[in-house]
Amino acid sequence: MEKQLWDHVQTVRQQSPLVQNITNFVVMNNTANALLAVGASPIMAHGHAELDDMSRICRSLVVNIGTLDDYWVAAMFRAAVLAGEAGKPWVLDPVGAGASGYRDTTLRELLEHRPTVVRGNASEIMALAKANTKATKGVDSTAASSEALDAARSICQRYGSVVCISGAVDVVVGPAQSMYIHNGDPLMTKVTGLGCSATALIGAFIAVVDNRVEAVGAAMALMGVCGELAAAASSGPGSLQVNLLDKLYNITEEEFTTRLRISHEA
Amino acid sequence: MEKQLWDHVQTVRQQSPLVQNITNFVVMNNTANALLAVGASPIMAHGHAELDDMSRICRSLVVNIGTLDDYWVAAMFRAAVLAGEAGKPWVLDPVGAGASGYRDTTLRELLEHRPTVVRGNASEIMALAKANTKATKGVDSTAASSEALDAARSICQRYGSVVCISGAVDVVVGPAQSMYIHNGDPLMTKVTGLGCSATALIGAFIAVVDNRVEAVGAAMALMGVCGELAAAASSGPGSLQVNLLDKLYNITEEEFTTRLRISHEA
Amino acid sequence: MEKQLWDHVQTVRQQSPLVQNITNFVVMNNTANALLAVGASPIMAHGHAELDDMSRICRSLVVNIGTLDDYWVAAMFRAAVLAGEAGKPWVLDPVGAGASGYRDTTLRELLEHRPTVVRGNASEIMALAKANTKATKGVDSTAASSEALDAARSICQRYGSVVCISGAVDVVVGPAQSMYIHNGDPLMTKVTGLGCSATALIGAFIAVVDNRVEAVGAAMALMGVCGELAAAASSGPGSLQVNLLDKLYNITEEEFTTRLRISHEA
Numbered sequence: 001m002e003k004q005l006w007d008h009v010q011t012v013r014q015q016s017p018l019v020q021n022i023t024n025f026v027v028m029n030n031t032a033n034a035l036l037a038v039g040a041s042p043i044m045a046h047g048h049a050e051l052d053d054m055s056r057i058c059r060s061l062v063v064n065i066g067t068l069d070d071y072w073v074a075a076m077f078r079a080a081v082l083a084g085e086a087g088k089p090w091v092l093d094p095v096g097a098g099a100s101g102y103r104d105t106t107l108r109e110l111l112e113h114r115p116t117v118v119r120g121n122a123s124e125i126m127a128l129a130k131a132n133t134k135a136t137k138g139v140d141s142t143a144a145s146s147e148a149l150d151a152a153r154s155i156c157q158r159y160g161s162v163v164c165i166s167g168a169v170d171v172v173v174g175p176a177q178s179m180y181i182h183n184g185d186p187l188m189t190k191v192t193g194l195g196c197s198a199t200a201l202i203g204a205f206i207a208v209v210d211n212r213v214e215a216v217g218a219a220m221a222l223m224g225v226c227g228e229l230a231a232a233a234s235s236g237p238g239s240l241q242v243n244l245l246d247k248l249y250n251i252t253e254e255e256f257t258t259r260l261r262i263s264h265e266a
Numbered sequence: 267m268e269k270q271l272w273d274h275v276q277t278v279r280q281q282s283p284l285v286q287n288i289t290n291f292v293v294m295n296n297t298a299n300a301l302l303a304v305g306a307s308p309i310m311a312h313g314h315a316e317l318d319d320m321s322r323i324c325r326s327l328v329v330n331i332g333t334l335d336d337y338w339v340a341a342m343f344r345a346a347v348l349a350g351e352a353g354k355p356w357v358l359d360p361v362g363a364g365a366s367g368y369r370d371t372t373l374r375e376l377l378e379h380r381p382t383v384v385r386g387n388a389s390e391i392m393a394l395a396k397a398n399t400k401a402t403k404g405v406d407s408t409a410a411s412s413e414a415l416d417a418a419r420s421i422c423q424r425y426g427s428v429v430c431i432s433g434a435v436d437v438v439v440g441p442a443q444s445m446y447i448h449n450g451d452p453l454m455t456k457v458t459g460l461g462c463s464a465t466a467l468i469g470a471f472i473a474v475v476d477n478r479v480e481a482v483g484a485a486m487a488l489m490g491v492c493g494e495l496a497a498a499a500s501s502g503p504g505s506l507q508v509n510l511l512d513k514l515y516n517i518t519e520e521e522f523t524t525r526l527r528i529s530h531e532a
Numbered sequence: 533m534e535k536q537l538w539d540h541v542q543t544v545r546q547q548s549p550l551v552q553n554i555t556n557f558v559v560m561n562n563t564a565n566a567l568l569a570v571g572a573s574p575i576m577a578h579g580h581a582e583l584d585d586m587s588r589i590c591r592s593l594v595v596n597i598g599t600l601d602d603y604w605v606a607a608m609f610r611a612a613v614l615a616g617e618a619g620k621p622w623v624l625d626p627v628g629a630g631a632s633g634y635r636d637t638t639l640r641e642l643l644e645h646r647p648t649v650v651r652g653n654a655s656e657i658m659a660l661a662k663a664n665t666k667a668t669k670g671v672d673s674t675a676a677s678s679e680a681l682d683a684a685r686s687i688c689q690r691y692g693s694v695v696c697i698s699g700a701v702d703v704v705v706g707p708a709q710s711m712y713i714h715n716g717d718p719l720m721t722k723v724t725g726l727g728c729s730a731t732a733l734i735g736a737f738i739a740v741v742d743n744r745v746e747a748v749g750a751a752m753a754l755m756g757v758c759g760e761l762a763a764a765a766s767s768g769p770g771s772l773q774v775n776l777l778d779k780l781y782n783i784t785e786e787e788f789t790t791r792l793r794i795s796h797e798a
Contacts, residue, residue, distance in 0.1 A: 026294045026310050028558045028599075032724035037769050042724070043628065044558050047601040053632035067294075069313040069337065071601070096309065100319035190515060192298035192308070236512025237303055246768025249722060292560045292576050333560075335579040335603070362575065366585035456781060458564035458574070502778025503569055 001179075001217075002257045008209045008218035009256065013039035017207035020058035021200060022046050022076050024066025024095065027193030030241070031062070031200035037248035038222065040204035046075045055082035060207035061090035062200050063115070065106055073106050080113035089116040089206040092161075093199040098127025111159055116206055117216055118155060119164040119199045122148035129154050149173070162212045164202070166195055170220045174213035181217065182261040183224025185231035191241050198223045217262065225259045226251055267445075267483075268523045274475045274484035275522065279305035283473035286324035287466060288312050288342050290332025290361065293459030296507070297328070297466035303514035304488065306470035312341045321348035326473035327356035328466050329381070331372055339372050346379035355382040355472040358427075359465040364393025377425055382472055383482055384421060385430040385465045388414035395420050415439070428478045430468070432461055436486045440479035447483065448527040449490025451497035457507050464489045483528065491525045492517055534789045540741045540750035541788065545571035549739035552590035553732060554578050554608050556598025556627065559725030562773070563594070563732035569780035570754065572736035578607045587614035592739035593622035594732050595647070597638055605638050612645035621648040621738040624693075625731040630659025643691055648738055649748055650687060651696040651731045654680035661686050681705070694744045696734070698727055702752045706745035713749065714793040715756025717763035723773050730755045749794065757791045758783055 018041045023031055028044055035042040045054045048071075055061075061083045063076045083090040092115035094107050107128055111118075120128065122145060129151035145167075152163035152173040165171045170181040188194050201219040209215035229251070230243035284307045289297055294310055301308035311320045314337075321327075327349045329342045349356040358381035360373050373394055377384075386394065388411060395417035411433075418429035418439040431437045436447040454460050467485040475481035495517070496509035550573045555563055560576055567574035577586045580603075587593075593615045595608045615622040624647040626639050639660055643650075652660065654677060661683035677699075684695035684705040697703045702713040720726050733751040741747035761783070762775035 024310070025291055025557055026298050029295060029561060029724060032558050033769060033773075036722045036724055043631070044556070044599050045628075045632070046599065047634060049602070050600075050632035050634035053634065057631060067310050067312065068316075070315070096311075099309070099323060100311070100316035102313060102316035102319065190302045192295060192302055234512075236515040237299060238508035238511030238515075241299075241511075242508055242770035242774055245770030245773075246766075249768040249770075290576070291557055292564050295561060333576050333578065334582075336581070362577075365575070365589060366577070366582035368579060368582035368585065456568045458561060458568055500778075502781040503565060504774035504777030504781075507565075507777075508774055 001262060002260050004214060005218040005221050005260070006253050006256050008205055008214060009038070009222055011208050012204050015208045016041050017059040017204055018043060018057060019060050019062060019200070019203045019207060020045060020054050020079070021062045021203070022072065022079055023062060023064035023196065026066060027196040030193045031197050033245055034197040034248060035200050035204055037245050038201060038204060042200070046072055048075055048078065051075060051078050051082060055079065055086060055088070060088060060203045062093070062203035063090060063110065064093040064095055064196055064199060065103060066095035066196065068103065068106060076110060080110060084113055091115060091117040091119060091199055091202045091206060093196055094118065094120045094124045094128050095196065097124040098130070111155070114159045115161050116212060117162045117164065117202055119166060119202055121195065122165050122167055125155070125163060125165050126151045162216050164216050164220060166198060166220065170224060172213055172216045172220065177213045178264060179213055179217040180263045181220050181224050182263065183221060183228055183259065185228045187231045187234065187237060187240055188227045190237040194227070221260055221262065222248065222251070222256070225256055228259065229255060267528060268526050270480060271484040271487050271526065272519050272522050274471055274480060275304070275488055277474045278470050281474045282307050283325040283470055284309060284323060285326050285328060285466070285469045285473060286311060286320050286345070287328045287469070288338065288345055289328060289330035289462065289466070292332060293462040296459045297463050299511055300463040300514060301466050301470055303511050304467060304470060308466070312338055314341055314344065317341060317344050317348060321345065321352060321354070326354060326469045328359070328469035329356060329376065330359040330361055330462055330465060331369060332361035332462065334369065334372060342376060346376060350379055357381060357383040357385060357465055357468045357472060359462055360384065360386045360390045360394050361462065363390040364396070377421070380425045381427050382478060383428045383430065383468055385432060385468055387461065388431050388433055391421070391429060391431050392417045428482050430482050430486060432464060432486065436490060438479055438482045438486065443479045444530060445479055445483040446529045447486050447490055448529065449487060449494055449525065451494045453497045453500065453503060453506050454493045456503040460493070487526055487528065488514065488517070488522070491522055494525065495521060533794060534792050536746060537750040537753050537792065538785050538788050540737060540746060541570070541754055543740045544736050547740045548573050549591040549736055550575060550589060551592050551594060551732070551735045551739060552577060552586050552611070553594045553735070554604065554611055555594060555596035555728065555732070558598060559728040562725045563729050565777055566729040566780060567732050567736055569777050570733060570736060574732070578604055580607055580610065583607060583610050583614060587611065587618060587620070592620060592735045594625070594735035595622060595642065596625040596627060596728055596731060597635060598627035598728065600635065600638060608642060612642060616645055623647060623649040623651060623731055623734045623738060625728055626650065626652045626656045626660050627728065629656040630662070643687070646691045647693050648744060649694045649696065649734055651698060651734055653727065654697050654699055657687070657695060657697050658683045694748050696748050696752060698730060698752065702756060704745055704748045704752065709745045710796060711745055711749040712795045713752050713756050714795065715753060715760055715791065717760045719763045719766065719769060719772050720759045722769040726759070753792055753794065754780065754783070754788070757788055760791065761787060
């Protein structure tokens with residue numbers, strides 16, 4: 001499996017897919033840079049008047065609700081419809097699910113458009129499963145992982161989405177297959193938007209890799225391995241952000257396969 | 267006092283307050299990272315439909331008018347009302363006060379909501395005091411510090427706000443107490459948004475420290491001390507930004523108290 | 533010529549022009565930092581209610597359509613009109629020209645306001661010339677440079693704009709004079725928004741240098757020389773971004789003139 005995941009990293013570098021991002025103001029720069037570093041081509045476009053054209057030229061779509069308002073939400077819905085019509089893969093990042101009714105209502109409707117992949121932390125995935133049953137509550141940062149896993153499975157079953165719960169261990173839940181990735185570093189939680197960057201990378205990988213669980217697994221593995229290599233060379237979150245981009249760009253097969261720790265159990 | 271200010275730094279790290287930010291597009295990433303680095307939890311949210319929910323879960327509010335337009339200004343007003351109703355502390359950053367009538371009109375109305383703290387440079391604080399008397403003029407970069415101090419006192423008296431004038435020396439003016447902080451480095455003025463980051467840190471400190479002058483003093487002291495330590499290790503504004511985030515994250519009590527230079531006179 | 537270009541770098545540092553930016557969400561932080569690093573003063577302002585005031589106090593204008601929507605486009609049109617009325621220089625960055633009909637329609641109208649300078653990559657400049665003849669097509673990343681040069685000349689003739697095609701070699705096309713700059717590094721294409729930063733620097737240089745071709749040449753030369761010096765010290769796009777800001781800030785005359793390679797032929 002390590003070899004296959006590295007092959008997917010290579011495929012992104014070679015095919016350099018154009019990825020449309022409707023994402024939040026906080027992380028736009030970082031996610032664009034993460035996409036460039038792995039060899040993909042990002043385009044950030046939310047204007048209603050160009051969504052059709054963007055859908056035509058992009059190979060995948062990233063929707064991230066981090067700083068949502070009505071104009072942006074309408075753009076997300078339209079882009080999701082277009083992706084569905086074109087059979088184009090897209091990934092949803094439910095940032096702050098459970099933190100407001102507005103987020104949960106928006107997410108409920110986005111889920112109806114059946115995202116190819118959903119990636120969030122345990123709290124967000126659980127809130128998402130609850131939003132889905134219309135019993136919203138606040139963000140819970142002490143998510144029991146078995147509860148999060150149940151939430152991921154229920155989203156996967158109902159919408160056919162591959163669901164990734166990111167955390168100390170990243171879990172990728174597909175309809176027939178799951179994958180656990182034991183990489184990363186706690187310092188990564190001190191840099192804003194690294195989860196959003198992971199989601200953006202998933203956008204690049206699903207554009208070029210048909211097996212969705214492997215695509216998501218490769219993106220998360222790349223982020224985790226590069227994150228821990230970068231953290232080892234950093235004295236805080238500022239240098240981690242810099243070193244992570246460098247490593248996403250220059251990581252070698254040997255570094256990747258040596259460090260990677262995947263399993264099919266937690 | 268050095269010991270008390272360090273205790274406040276520790277309190278932020280331990281309590282990790284959730285801070286809502288309605289801030290400008292230029293600095294969102296930096297201020298989120300600054301808040302994470304000191305141990306707080308940032309949330310950026312400006313959508314009208316979720317302001318009530320955000321007010322319920324956040325412990326303080328940061329309002330920064332750097333890239334204002336009508337939608338964002340309406341969000342700022344509503345969030346300020348909600349903070350007032352809930353008795354929740356909030357800080358106002360009057361970016362570019364005096365540069366346009368629109369900024370001054372907006373600031374006049376925001377002041378009526380009695381921000382807990384106002385932080386700006388000398389020109390901004392003077393423009394704010396003038397906006398308040400409806401005699402606006404352009405930004406004056408050669409602000410006499412005694413004039414700025416009078417402006418700060420008049421805002422403090424009229425609105426009950428603690429006012430921080432940041433500059434070569436940071437001055438914190440409260441109703442009964444003032445504090446001068448002689449830290450920082452001139453290179454900090456070559457990085458965009460470090461003032462905005464200081465304001466965001468104030469947002470974290472007023473969430474958990476009752477004495478407002480000490481809360482603001484601790485935030486500015488942390489920014490100043492970390493800034494000068496970071497500048498000493500930097501060869502320009504790019505590395506300063508990186509090193510500053512690292513230092514905000516890893517500063518020790520000894521580094522802080524050794525470097526800190528506070529007084530009750532300029 | 534090397535000496536003249538360096539003099540222009542010095543002029544920006546000494547006069548520190550205030551530059552208004554109506555630019556995209558992805559690069560706002562980077563372009564503000566690039567402007568600060570070279571000694572200019574950036575202001576980001578797009579609110580309709582303050583465009584007149586901003587035009588009064590700023591010495592030049594940067595318009596960048598990277599993340600356009602109707603509100604922002606209206607701001608760009610108004611700011612372009614105000615610049616025209618005041619005889620104030622402004623630069624247009626046609627990000628993603630050719631990628632959507634909306635971009636091309638917007639650019640066609642912006643061109644009618646006769647930007648002082650247009651800067652884009654070869655694909656964008658060719659799409660712009662085509663948009664102008666109302667025969668839009670998608671982005672072409674394999675632009676033949678002679679075709680791009682023809683496009684630049686046609687825009688220059690029709691609108692009087694100095695046109696800069698950035699790439700492995702940067703070409704500056706003026707009505708009577710052209711300049712080729714053979715600096716830069718391929719790693720620069722892996723950092724988002726360095727083209728946008730180049731455009732922002734052009735905004736600073738046209739504010740203080742009357743000879744438009746030299747102003748643009750100096751900005752591109754500074755970006756190219758600093759970029760290659762920074763790349764030589766970097767292990768990837770993360771550190772390049774940091775090192776580039778440092779170098780824009782601390783470059784010396786000797787470093788600049790030793791590295792600079794300009795010609796009047798490709």
